[in-house]
Amino acid sequence: MESPILVVGGGAAGMIAAWRAAQLGADVTLVEKKGRLGTKILISGGGKCNLTHAGTMQSIEAKFRPNEGRFLRPSFYRFTNEDFLRLLTERGMEVYTRPDGRIFPVPPTDAKDVVAILESHLRDAGVKTLLDTPVAGIHIENGAVHGVELEGERFLPSEKVILAVGGSSYPATGTTGDGWKWMSSLGHTIVPLRAALAPLYLDPTPPAEWSGIALRDAVLRARRLNADGIIGKERMRWRGDMLWTHKGVSGPTALGVSREIAEAIPENSIVEADVAPNEPQDALTEKLLMFCKDYPRRNVSEFIGSYVPERLVDPLLLSASVPPTTKGAYLGQKERNRLVAVLKGWNLGRVRHVPLERGEVVAGGIALEEVDAQTMASKRISGLYLCGEILDIAGPVGGYNLQAAWSTGFVAGSSAATPS
Numbered sequence: 474m475e476s477p478i479l480v481v482g483g484g485a486a487g488m489i490a491a492w493r494a495a496q497l498g499a500d501v502t503l504v505e506k507k508g509r510l511g512t513k514i515l516i517s518g519g520g521k522c523n524l525t526h527a528g529t530m531q532s533i534e535a536k537f538r539p540n541e542g543r544f545l546r547p548s549f550y551r552f553t554n555e556d557f558l559r560l561l562t563e564r565g566m567e568v569y570t571r572p573d574g575r576i577f578p579v580p581p582t583d584a585k586d587v588v589a590i591l592e593s594h595l596r597d598a599g600v601k602t603l604l605d606t607p608v609a610g611i612h613i614e615n616g617a618v619h620g621v622e623l624e625g626e627r628f629l630p631s632e633k634v635i636l637a638v639g640g641s642s643y644p645a646t647g648t649t650g651d652g653w654k655w656m657s658s659l660g661h662t663i664v665p666l667r668a669a670l671a672p673l674y675l676d677p678t679p680p681a682e683w684s685g686i687a688l689r690d691a692v693l694r695a696r697r698l699n700a701d702g703i704i705g706k707e708r709m710r711w712r713g714d715m716l717w718t719h720k721g722v723s724g725p726t727a728l729g730v731s732r733e734i735a736e737a738i739p740e741n742s743i744v745e746a747d748v749a750p751n752e753p754q755d756a757l758t759e760k761l762l763m764f765c766k767d768y769p770r771r772n773v774s775e776f777i778g779s780y781v782p783e784r785l786v787d788p789l790l791l792s793a794s795v796p797p798t799t800k801g802a803y804l805g806q807k808e809r810n811r812l813v814a815v816l817k818g819w820n821l822g823r824v825r826h827v828p829l830e831r832g833e834v835v836a837g838g839i840a841l842e843e844v845d846a847q848t849m850a851s852k853r854i855s856g857l858y859l860c861g862e863i864l865d866i867a868g869p870v871g872g873y874n875l876q877a878a879w880s881t882g883f884v885a886g887s888s889a890a891t892p893s
């Protein structure tokens with residue numbers, strides 16, 4: 474008889490892996506540390522759950538770094554965005570696609586309903602679930618899996634284990650990086666862990682009253698800060714919304730540039746915002762000139778108010794060394810140039826920290842060369858399969874990370890359930 478399969482970690486990848494293996498007839502037990510399944514799914518997309526992204530799997534693959542995309546390709550074709558959505562829609566959930574391609578459940582359904590439907594698939598497939606059961610380690614003999622050790626010196630024997638314990642951000646959701654400690658001690662290479670899709674803590678800290686102010690459609694650029702304090706080359710840019718927090722900036726733009734900053738020396742980066750991304754510098758200069766000509770008695774702050782929320786108008790003027798009460802008629806050429814330069818690249822400060830624990834995903838993890846992309850089997854330990862965020866994969870915001878978890882989970886479940 475085939476060995477029972479243990480799936481460690483009841484998150485996105487683990488639930489799909491367990492369901493798929495049981496669907497193929499395997500005897501499957503899903504072991505989860507927390508008191509419920511899918512804790513991180515519940516907070517995904519602010520509880521709305523950005524399930525996946527629309528488009529071809531080729532276009533989804535292209536959103537990952539080239540080595541990650543190549544690794545994911547076989548899984549993406551085995552279990553596509555549409556395959557995943559079918560699991561939900563066949564149980565009555567409706568989904569919709571936002572103009573930017575992100576797919577969500579139609580309100581009032583949300584992440585809770587996603588987890589509930591996945592649980593119903595697990596039940597129907599006959600998966601046994603052990604909640605409140607933290608795994609303490611994987612037991613290996615002669616290079617092959619023999620089972621998992623539970624806390625309290627209990628042991629669950631199995632010759633096939635799927636490890637889906639996720640990363641280490643938002644540790645309260647159960648993900649505390651356990652898998653990387655075990656795998657490193659068992660000979661797997663762990664690519665250094667870095668924050669990705671994380672907020673940026675800035676120096677100077679923004680004034681407390683800015684916290685909660687949102688900027689719609691800006692380009693946030695991260696630039697290198699050279700040793701001599703001169704602002705240098707651009708590292709990364711991201712267009713979208715931005716949000717000030719009490720420690721710095723967050724929102725899609727900040728998350729979008731965070732991985733590149735975390736991979737460099739974060740403190741050697743500054744971030745600057747282009748608050749007029751649709752207008753080239755020359756056109757903006759011309760527009761400001763016309764404003765001053767047409768409205769010589771009006772404050773220039775009125776012009777700035779069409780680009781940033783009211784509370785930011787004076788600070789932006791001050792960063793260009795333009796007194797906030799300056800009238801159109803009195804804005805000299807040098808001041809005008811400085812103002813346009815700030816509108817196109819407002820220096821928000823030096824990055825003080827990119828907090829890994831606040832990231833939506835962790836970049837780094839189990840080296841992809843050590844995992845078979847066709848099966849998710851470890852190339853180092855026989856009987857061990859790896860899927861989801863434990864792998865060295867981190868996609869951008871947009872449903873890409875959950876899709877990577879669904880697809881790799883499906884392949885891990887399929888391979889573990891297939892007699893070798």
Ligand SMILES: Cc1cc2nc3c(=O)[nH]c(=O)nc-3n(C[C@H](O)[C@H](O)[C@H](O)COP(=O)(O)OP(=O)(O)OC[C@H]3O[C@@H](n4cnc5c(N)ncnc54)[C@H](O)[C@@H]3O)c2cc1C
Pocket residue numbers: 481482483484485486487504505506507510511512513514516517518519522523524525606607608609637638639640642643646647648649651652832833834860861862863871872873874875876878
């Ligand atoms: C705030 C936030 C919002 C996000 N929003 C989105 C979004 O909208 N769309 C998107 O695509 N991605 C989003 N993500 C990313 C996405 O949630 C993850 O990429 C995905 O959940 C990873 O799936 P996983 O199965 O690998 O890990 P997880 O879903 O994190 O599951 C791992 C599971 O393993 C369990 N576990 C850990 N250690 C042990 C142990 N020792 N023993 C037993 N069990 C253990 C954990 O408790 C957890 O349940 C978001 C992430 C965060 C933090």
